[in-house]
Amino acid sequence: MIISLVAAVDSKNGIGLNGKMPWGHIREDMEFFRGLTTGSTVIMGRVTFDSLGNKPLPNRRNIVISSTANVKYYFKYNNLFYESSLENALLRLLNEEQIFIIGGESIYKKAIDYADRIFLTHIDKDYHCDRFFPNVDANIFRKEELKNFEYNSIDVKICQYTRILWS
Numbered sequence: 001m002i003i004s005l006v007a008a009v010d011s012k013n014g015i016g017l018n019g020k021m022p023w024g025h026i027r028e029d030m031e032f033f034r035g036l037t038t039g040s041t042v043i044m045g046r047v048t049f050d051s052l053g054n055k056p057l058p059n060r061r062n063i064v065i066s067s068t069a070n071v072k073y074y075f076k077y078n079n080l081f082y083e084s085s086l087e088n089a090l091l092r093l094l095n096e097e098q099i100f101i102i103g104g105e106s107i108y109k110k111a112i113d114y115a116d117r118i119f120l121t122h123i124d125k126d127y128h129c130d131r132f133f134p135n136v137d138a139n140i141f142r143k144e145e146l147k148n149f150e151y152n153s154i155d156v157k158i159c160q161y162t163r164i165l166w167s
């Protein structure tokens with residue numbers, strides 16, 4: 001199983017502010033994210049699921065990590081599942097070819113230890129976030145730039161980090 005983390009980060013590694021991504025919709029990034037994850041399984045924390053309006057992402061199996069499964073949403077969608085921890089979710093998905101972990105901070109912090117790949121969209125501005133992506137150790141992950149563009153005159157780079165060392 002290939003485990004990938006996917007996130008957009010600001011110049012201070014910030015990922016969210018007041019439960020949302022403060023930069024709004026970056027079309028190229030959303031297209032990249034959709035292309036990468038469509039047809040696969042995505043895992044996210046309950047707060048991130050709230051930030052999606054409590055709707056699973058279409059054309060993907062969505063697994064929400066929470067101490068309490070919310071039956072109201074669970075019975076509404078056939079692509080939404082709950083797990084009580086990241087580890088339980090990963091164990092249940094061992095036969096999957098690849099899975100994508102899509103946030104937020106609490107889930108990234110744990111999942112980085114299991115990550116084979118990390119896709120980070122770097123947005124070169126400080127949005128004074130209150131949630132952050134963990135440090136990516138350059139001795140453990142090799143960086144490769146995939147795409148570079150401007151969003152509202154801000155430089156944006158999509159990079160892939162591939163694990164070269166298991167510690």
Ligand SMILES: NC(=O)c1ccc[n+]([C@@H]2O[C@H](COP(=O)([O-])OP(=O)(O)OC[C@H]3O[C@@H](n4cnc5c(N)ncnc54)[C@H](OP(=O)(O)O)[C@@H]3O)[C@@H](O)[C@H]2O)c1
Nearest residue numbers: 007008015016019020045046047048066067103104105106
């Ligand atoms: N920039 C990006 O790419 C990106 C991507 C995703 C999210 N975000 C941002 O990240 C922020 C959310 O991050 P966050 O850290 O506050 O929340 P989160 O990781 O999305 O969700 C936290 C929740 O997940 C559940 N959880 C986490 N670990 C658990 C465990 N071991 N066992 C059981 N349940 C567990 C708990 O849900 P319960 O309380 O239900 O038990 C916990 O309250 C938001 O601002 C969001 O916009 C940014």
